[in-house]
Amino acid sequence: MSRPERVSGPTRERIAEAVRITGYTLNQAARSLRQRTARTILVALPDIGNTFFSTILDAIEREAALRGYGVLVVNRIAGDVSGRRLHEYFLSNRADGLLLLDGALALAPLLVLTQAPANVPLVMACEAIPDAPFHAVRTDNIYAAEVATRHLIGLGHRRIGHIQGPPGNVLTTERQTGFTNALAASGLTAQPEWILAGGFTMERGVAAAEQFMALRERPSAIFAANDEVAIGFLSGLRRHGLECPRDISVVGFDDLAVATHVWPPLTTMRQPREALGRLAAEALIDLIEGKPPSRVPKHTVLSSELIVRASTAPPPSVSTPLSAAS
Amino acid sequence: MSRPERVSGPTRERIAEAVRITGYTLNQAARSLRQRTARTILVALPDIGNTFFSTILDAIEREAALRGYGVLVVNRIAGDVSGRRLHEYFLSNRADGLLLLDGALALAPLLVLTQAPANVPLVMACEAIPDAPFHAVRTDNIYAAEVATRHLIGLGHRRIGHIQGPPGNVLTTERQTGFTNALAASGLTAQPEWILAGGFTMERGVAAAEQFMALRERPSAIFAANDEVAIGFLSGLRRHGLECPRDISVVGFDDLAVATHVWPPLTTMRQPREALGRLAAEALIDLIEGKPPSRVPKHTVLSSELIVRASTAPPPSVSTPLSAAS
DNA sequence: CAAAATCGTGCAATCGATTGCATTACATTC
DNA sequence: GAATGTAATGCAATCGATTGCACGATTTTG
Missing domain, CATH: 3.40.50.2300 (Response regulator)
Structure with missing residues (x-):
């Protein structure tokens, strides 16, 4: 099932037909076991309850679904100082990569996770740990x-x-x-x-x-x-x-x-936010599926935009602002 | 590893020791394959970006983690009329049960899912499809x-x-x-x-x-x-x-x-919301792990509370409200 | 003390898809 | 026509934990 190009056209058709008739679906567990791959990414968040993150999660989920990946979420990871919970997901082969939205985690356990022998693909989004050797998608x-x-x-x-x-x-x-x-x-x-x-x-x-x-x-x-x-x-x-x-x-x-x-x-x-989530998911899945990642972690930096509404105005004492137009 | 009570005390200790030394961790994919169990629940939401749902998801994730379950999320399922996406998760053995937070789905595909031969454990939360034979946790x-x-x-x-x-x-x-x-x-x-x-x-x-x-x-x-x-x-x-x-x-x-x-x-x-999420996750995991579910779906009904703040007051014309105290 | 029951351990089969090699069929080249 | 090469298919081994049975050791019972 995973490499249909290996069989000829007619045979492929016969197989497709058989799949249709019997209602066959692939057992993901068996595939995971053999391929050592879960087709799942793990998204670690500081707080799903916060709209900011949940919107990003939305974009991540959409992108992941497009590429055939499931999304596992772990919330409130800040309490997990040793990174134990995250580790377990990878040691047990439940996820192929980690999308980290929390910059407040300890660096050491993450380094253990991403370096040999574990070599877990990791992309940080929004909050990038400074000077950490991880790929990141963030804003300036x-x-x-x-x-x-x-x-x-x-x-x-x-x-x-x-x-x-x-x-x-x-x-x-x-x-x-x-x-x-x-x-x-x-x-x-x-x-x-x-x-x-x-x-x-x-x-x-x-x-x-x-x-x-x-x-x-x-x-x-x-x-x-x-x-x-x-x-x-x-x-x-x-x-x-x-x-x-x-x-x-x-x-x-x-x-x-x-x-x-x-x-x-x-x-x-x-x-x-939509772009942050989408690009982060893209980057992670590319990393998972791609060649061994380049040694230099890449930062994708998006820009933010000033939206002027009514909560700002010239100060009470100043009647003619200096350069309000800028 | 899954039934330590089968071996004697000393042996158990030796195994624990070996686990510690070698850093062994169980391969979840292998276990899933053999046990036909994923230790994962699937949460289907209409819109994660909405604070209402994301808070509930928070509670679900917490309860699930306590009981050793991972949480897979699928968002915006409303577009998936045939329930195809949901089906695939179960056919491929990626999740053990479904927590449905969207009452707007078509009933038929859900019935197919929950009835033989699939028999997927399902609990609805917040939005219960009326007259549908599913367990539910909701408010009145x-x-x-x-x-x-x-x-x-x-x-x-x-x-x-x-x-x-x-x-x-x-x-x-x-x-x-x-x-x-x-x-x-x-x-x-x-x-x-x-x-x-x-x-x-x-x-x-x-x-x-x-x-x-x-x-x-x-x-x-x-x-x-x-x-x-x-x-x-x-x-x-x-x-x-x-x-x-x-x-x-x-x-x-x-x-x-x-x-x-x-x-x-x-x-x-x-x-x-916290209770809704927690109880729904509890109910679902009980269903997954428990005896064959009772034929009559159980509804847990929680109550809401009036919180009076400043957006309500007597109408302009009425100076003495009739029973404002009630 | 023999028989029966209990407990613990060892072992081979199993879950289902993938993988790489061996084999066969067929086309191409000299 | 023989030799070489390519394409397609068949097959057995494999991933790693679980499962149930068989066997030996130990305890309980009559």
């Missing part, structure tokens, strides 16, 4: 954060703060770096207390709002590490009577579907 | 819709409308039935044009808002089939300058995480 977070921050500067804001992502996450570092870069390029700096502890959840956004309200001197604009934390932040501010964008401007990151529908509609950096 | 949608509608009536609303779910979905019918029941019990009826075409997405909610704005006589309150459509509806109304709850009250359904953080925070029926 530093640059995108610069664009977001420049947007605020362009509107005339001078006191600009940042809500961080979760501690220890690559994206947190990158987005904050872009933020700082953009400020520096305009000769601005953020007070240390304007860097608010955050995370990637709405609850953390609410907490950041409390932290914000307690500030002596408040920024007039905030660049939030993602949409969820931005939405929570806005919701928290509202309880204190602050209004966006009248009192404060907020930029998010991701462009979740809900970002257009909250009030005010959120200005944000749109990440090409 | 009719009753919950009644509760939601009664809440509006209790606030003093008399002109109450409904945004429907997607056509052909069980939940659409059930929630509308509960809505109509509650009105009838209070001697009220909804004008036919107050029943707005909707769906389960924010986009449909925006469209429903347009439909709403075009009405001659507008309801003072709306019961929406779910939170997403409610959020889209509110967002659409805002563009026309209508304010909630001043001009209109809205009740949603599901209690998505974002429901607290939109403006105004949404009054909604909370569905126990």
Whole structure:
């Protein structure tokens, strides 16, 4: 069944006919055993419940199905420090490759997994562990954060703060770096207390709002590490009577579907989630099926796009923005 | 390895030791082939990208992992009318059971799947196909819709409308039935044009808002089939300058995480999503591992809870609500 | 103490598709 | 026509864990 080109045309037809009549279907377990292949990829996520990831998972599943692969999911892998759970899937031959959407895992167990003798094909998506020798499909977070921050500067804001992502996450570092870069390029700096502890959840956004309200001197604009934390932040501010964008401007990151529908509609950096998922799945399956992978891990870098909505406006004191058009 | 009780204590220890030294792990493909079992369940979803489902998937994955099962996901199965894709997973022995979260599938192919000779264990979750002989874990949608509608009536609303779910979905019918029941019990009826075409997405909610704005006589309150459509509806109304709850009250359904953080925070029926997912996975795995299933399919019915937030208030004209406390 | 029952271990067959080699049939070349 | 080559088919071995039976050792029972 796996190499029909070996038999002649007529015979192939006879076989197809027999398959039709008897309703034969290939037993995947037997094939897996013999071929040492599972036609399945394992997708490891930090949190399926998060729309950001579930949309990407959607794209992954679609691409994988097209190429005849099943998709196994493991969620909340962060707790699995030793990578034990992931290892088991491969040692037991249940999956052919790993698509990793969590940059917070320990590097060592992953190296063990990808190097001889295991040699598990691995592609990281969205969150790439820095300097790790893995293929990755990601966006340029530093640059995108610069664009977001420049947007605020362009509107005339001078006191600009940042809500961080979760501690220890690559994206947190990158987005904050872009933020700082953009400020520096305009000769601005953020007070240390304007860097608010955050995370990637709405609850953390609410907490950041409390932290914000307690500030002596408040920024007039905030660049939030993602949409969820931005939405929570806005919701928290509202309880204190602050209004966006009248009192404060907020930029998010991701462009979740809900970002257009909250009030005010959120200005944000749109990440090409569909493409991220699709390309990552493609890359992984190519790696699985292809020749031995090139020694240098390839990074595919997609770009994000600024989507301007109503959550950003010139600061209260400035009536004529310096370069709002940019 | 699969029945350690067959060997004596000392021997078992020696084996454990050998496993440790050699780093042996069981080849799942070989076991699957011999045992005709995959230790994997297949979860079929209408849309992973939707938070509602992804949260449930989260719970399913957790429960499955506890019991040593992997989770394969198939998304957007609605397009697969013949059930071909689902069939293949079982014919090829890749999964031991099916957890179906989509009530919109054709019944016939599912019956073929669950009956001899295939006999695939199947549990439906959330959306149970009516009168189908399958086990199910679900909530009482009719009753919950009644509760939601009664809440509006209790606030003093008399002109109450409904945004429907997607056509052909069980939940659409059930929630509308509960809505109509509650009105009838209070001697009220909804004008036919107050029943707005909707769906389960924010986009449909925006469209429903347009439909709403075009009405001659507008309801003072709306019961929406779910939170997403409610959020889209509110967002659409805002563009026309209508304010909630001043001009209109809205009740949603599901209690998505974002429901607290939109403006105004949404009054909604909370569905126990974590429990739905967990119990469904439990039921399915019991079915897979257990004795031949009882001939009568069992429905586990969980209840939803009214969460009152700021999107509902007495109607503009009524200053003293009749029984707002209820 | 013999007979019966129980327990533990060893062994060969099995699940079903794939794989590479051996064999046969047929076409091509000198 | 013989020799060489190619294409198609047949066949047995293989992947690795499980399964049930057979056998020997040990304990229980009459």
